[in-house]
Amino acid sequence: MRNYQKLLNKIEKKQVKIAIIGLGYVGLPLAIFFAKRGFTVRGYTSTKTTASLINQGSCNVTGYETRLKKILQEKNFTANALSDTTLDDNDVYIICVPTPLKKNNKPDLSILQTVAKRLSRMHPANRLIINESTVAPMTTKELLGSLACDSFLVCSPERIDPGSNMTAENIPKVIGGIDTESLELGVTLYKQILKKPMITVNDMETAELSKMLENTYRAVNIALINEFAKLADNLGIDILEAINAAKTKWSFQAHFPSIGVGGHCIKVDPYYILELANKKQIPMKVVTDGLVENESMPTYVLEKVKKYYKRGMHVLVYGITYKKNVADLRESPVISFCNLLRQHMIDFSVYDPIVDAKKIEQMGFTIGRRKQADIFIVGTDHKTIARDYKHIVSKDTVVIDGRNYFQSKVGKKVIGIGRKIE
Ligand code: SAJ
Secondary structure (H helix, E strand, O other): OOOOOHHHHHHHHOOOOEEEEEOOOOOHHHHHHHHHOOOEEEEEOOHHHHHHHOOOOOOOOOHHHOOOOOOHHOOOEEEEOOOOOHHHOOOEEEOOOOOOOOOOOOOOOHHHHHHHHHHHHHOOOOOOEEEEEOOOOOOHHHHHHHHHHOOOEEEOOOOOOOOOOOOOOHHOOOEEEEEEHHHHHHHHHHOOOOOOOEEEOHHHHHHHHHHHHHHHHHHHHHHHHHHHHHHHHHHOOOOOHHHHHHOOOOOOOOOOOOOOOOOOOOOOHHHHHHHHHOOOOOHHHHHHHHHHHHHHHHHHHHHHHHHHHHOOOEEEEEEEOOOOOOOOOOHHHHHHHHHHHHOOOOOOOEEOOOOHHHHHHHHOOOOOOOOOOEEEOOOOOOOOOOHHHHHEEEEEEEEOOOOHHHHHHHOOEEEEEOEEOO
């Protein structure tokens, strides 16, 4: 049975026990923010091993190590395995599990489905269940809607930007409920930790669509600038100069060409909305073509390398993660690029200061070192390039700048994306 007033009072008095399911870059900070406010928080992760590592203070989210140790010491946070029986003994459930892509770029909801099944088996009554995982419209209701008979259900998609100093506390939060009482409970809960306003929307589907929209918007605009960069290359125009000039127009939001789009959001989310659109037979050509454009960028950079490569040259790829200063390899376009180098029999090695060398080896790539190269390829523009490039670039080095990092000439020449410096 649902008892709105009882649950509302418990939330207002911080007496609710909060379960955070998924302790990655979304779930762990959220657990810390709620625990810091005095809530009893239990985190749930895939295995007992992962849970015990976290309970010993092992933190896989950069920048949260100290705060994790603090809430562990204060004993208002514990990590558990999802199979743990304590799961039933919570009032609020915030689901923050990954929704990645399968190899064929189709949505992979398997982790979320496992969580939904686990919660359904509990027949939870008078709980508040929140889905923060990124899904296409209607998915939250499809997977979790049955729980709303005796509990409350909300969708509030996560908007974390890994590697930036914005945290869940200071990012405006969109939230939609299966009904008004669910929405009110969700707003009351998040208001306990948020420093920014909440954006309440009509229903869960609107919240789901808004997340798809914001990330697909970004992917398609990146695709647009990649197309313009290819034209700029052909015309010998500096795309960055054109972007900086266009930025003076209030309605232009700058995006930048690169070796490609990776990560677990911008690369992934548009495929979720396309899957739904295809089911509904609604063509989304702009999205489809934009994704093809972004996927073409590793090959575009390969063609630049082939113009300068000669057998026996020392080629170093610097940075292999999907974006700068983030040690995350998911969907990284630089990995696709390196596989292309290998397919085209181009000898190369990979150096990434923030990725464990073993991981580079496990991908079958040769570990590179910071020593002089004939061709220096910027795969990811980590801030460490400023320190390292001097060891790698000599006056004869050709720099293939996959991130348009260099603003002035280094080496023999800098071949960027939509620009060159020689
Ligand atoms: N990229 C470009 N050109 C650009 C911007 C990005 O090629 O102009 C590439 C990046 O190198 C990366 C990929 O696209 O490979 C995604 O970059 P991102 O900066 O969007 O980084 P993400 O994937 O961490 O995006 C997150 C997203 N957060 C969530 O989905 C919750 C996204 O909503 C944010 O817009 C983004 O952070 C942000 O604003 O930085």
